[in-house]
């Protein structure tokens with residue numbers, strides 16, 4: 201069985217059964233970006249505890265199933281409307297950045313494309329710049345994605361961040377080309393009702409190739425599928441794609457991008 | 468680019484029934500709304516019907532064109548995010 205990496209999944213919202221099934225399907229490593237928990241935290245202390253869970257508890261839980269766990273830290277755009285609160289959270293991030301499993305800042309980005317979300321995005325890009333971190337970007341949902349993706353790429357272009365050290369996630373057919381053309385890495389998220397299905401992701405790979413592209417399940421507390429990556433691999437195999445291509449999109453590419461952090465390891 | 472190794476006949480054989488079922492789901496969904504008796508069409512349904520028209524116009528990039536139809540095309544950030552969710556169609560389409 202070919203090993204795979206799921207580079208975007210929220211295991212704090214998943215059960216140990218999911219870890220077991222992922223391991224059985226060939227998962228050897230995952231990375232978990234900090235995100236919205238489905239409710240707003242009432243204090244920055246709530247984020248401190250969440251960051252401890254991501255850097256300490258979750259790697260141990262994953263290790264039980266032979267899966268390497270790494271994470272990304274930030275305040276997510278859904279909790280960024282209150283700028284003062286968001287800044288309090290940003291101020292506690294630096295003390296975690298030296299943890300051996302923290303790969304960078306993420307998933308930052310926009311949700312409703314508001315002015316305050318953009319301010320907090322820019323401040324976290326500045327933090328990534330000053331601390332030389334990789335960046336994982338969340339793009340907005342549904343009707344807000346196209347506009348938000350463009351605003352985000354413009355904000356990054358205004359920094360000194362190297363686009364090859366930034367991955368813009370949740371691309372779809374209307375955003376993938378501009379993200380790749382502007383030099384960024386792109387992620388396709390495999391969801392049952394929104395974003396990309398495994399079939400559409402396979403279509404995009406056929407149209408755009410595999411360069412600077414990865415796939416992920418973004419499994420979380422909503423409708424999502426922690427086995428979406430192996431399902432997409434199966435879809436590609438059933439269409440006659442080579443083992444090499446399947447390995448590149450689901451193992452080699454995430455390994456290449458994540459290794460730029462200097463901290464990612466699968467052994 | 469990476470070519471799909473299937474012939475068009477194989478693609479149709481493999482995926483036709485799945486997508487036939489999806490068209491029936493859309494039809495049943497629209498019938499269900501009609502039976503509810505509401506005269507006013509929701510903006511999301513108006514957008515969905517536009518997407519169905521778009522499917523029939525031209526051969527290329529249907530998915531991209533439909534995603535663009537369902538997108539907010541404004542360019543300036545909004546003043547305040549008063550909600551967290553998205554509805555799936557731009558409000559004024």
Ligand SMILES: [Zn+2]
Pocket residue numbers: 208210233235307418
């Ligand atoms: Zn996520």
